């Protein structure tokens with residue numbers, strides 16, 4: 001294989017993103033665009049059209065931002081799953097085309113593992129418990145015997161999806177998570193010592209698993225009963241994040257590990273980061289979170305995982321480059337330190 005930069009292409013859902021790592025695996029910021037429907041949820045076909053329309057522009061921008069030419073690309077990595085079929089196919093098609101055109105290897109990677117590995121690289125964690133909180137996924141993960149094992153996960157919808165749906169019902173377009181964070185801060189600024197009395201919601205922990213749809217329905221009910229929207233936003237965050245942190249804490253206790261690593265779009269949230277830090281400081285552990293641009297979906301994390309896979313001797317033939325919408329976190333063998 002030609003030594004060179006690794007190109008990473010991310011297209012599991014709303015975001016289409018191209019990213020790079022240099023020949024030493026060092027990440028460079030991605031060139032990305034996210035489809036934000038003005039009303040309703042995401043339609044996979046519309047997202048796929050968005051991705052196709054923007055592919056040339058985003059790829060060219062990435063090359064010019066980094067001052068490299070296509071000749072310096074040594075391999076092309078892409079998100080092979082999990083995600084929405086129509087979206088995944090656009091990224092896979094772009095990756096196959098570029099790899100064939102340049103005559104360089106192709107490597108299909110696991111999107112969830114990419115969130116983990118960019119976090120490890122950015123934060124310098126050794127052997128963390130991962131709290132992976134995004135739109136579609138909510139998992140507590142630990143590495144054991146060459147796999148990232150899922151110790152607990154959502155039994156219904158992802159935490160970000162819950163935040164987005166709640167927000168949408170009250171007129172806030174995708175992505176709702178950041179607006180809910182903003183509204184919560186407004187509630188706290190008006191109520192410096194906020195209380196959960198009258199704002200109680202169902203608790204989302206079920207053993208090591210989580211569930212968010214009951215919490216969302218109860219939150220909608222509070223708003224319909226006239227409770228201030230900002231107060232309910234604050235309460236949703238307190239309940240949903242406390243549930244995630246509780247499962248993560250139990251994972252630390254069970255495994256004897258001493259680091260938490262946050263990842264996924266919801267890990268941008270300052271309150272979640274704060275809760276994780278408090279929990280870790282109480283048990284002599286450390287809490288880590290990558291910069292926001294590497295929490296949300298990004299091509300750089302795909303490039304980074306591609307780099308790790310290729311260094312371990314793995315590439316993907318054209319015949320095996322089909323997408324896998326249901327790819328599981330623990331499906332991918334992890335053969336690097």
Ligand code: ATP
Nearest residue numbers: 013134135136137160175177178265266269296297
């Ligand atoms: P995955 O395929 O891994 O499930 P995804 O398609 O959901 O990823 P991400 O970019 O990882 O994409 O996450 C997007 C989610 O993150 C959205 O649900 C969005 O509302 C949420 N989010 C982003 N910023 C914040 C924030 N500050 N607070 C809470 N949620 C946030």
Ligand code: FE2
Nearest residue numbers: 134264296297
């Ligand atoms: Fe993601």
